[in-house]
Amino acid sequence: MGVEWTDDARLLVENLIAAELTAASDDDRHWMQHLEALPVCFDLGTAYYLRADGCVLVAGLDSDDPKHAVVDSRPTALLNALVSGSRRYPQMSALIPRRPHHAIDCPDPAHEYLTSKGIRCPRCCGLGWIEPE
């Protein structure tokens, strides 16, 4: 499920970064400026950041160097970042792909259970649907 990254998407993330920078603590601001990215979610010591170019960075994978950030190159990285980030930044939900007509409901047997626990289903990234293969 690819996300089409448009100029509007870039602008929206740039604006979110600018707004977040004015509200951030000095420490967070320096870190965001270093990464040039918006914090979108934190998960068990791992932090995910979204750049205005649609690139997702992940930090915290190396416990010896928790601030070391690498590009999250998984195909679902951007979609996950948008779904997670839209909880924190509601405007971001506009960037989540709309369900196409040919989509099917998420077939993952764990989907309902995970969703009921507030955990994002890894199969559909929490969208509730997937594109048939």
Ligand SMILES: [Zn+2]
């Ligand atoms: Zn699912």
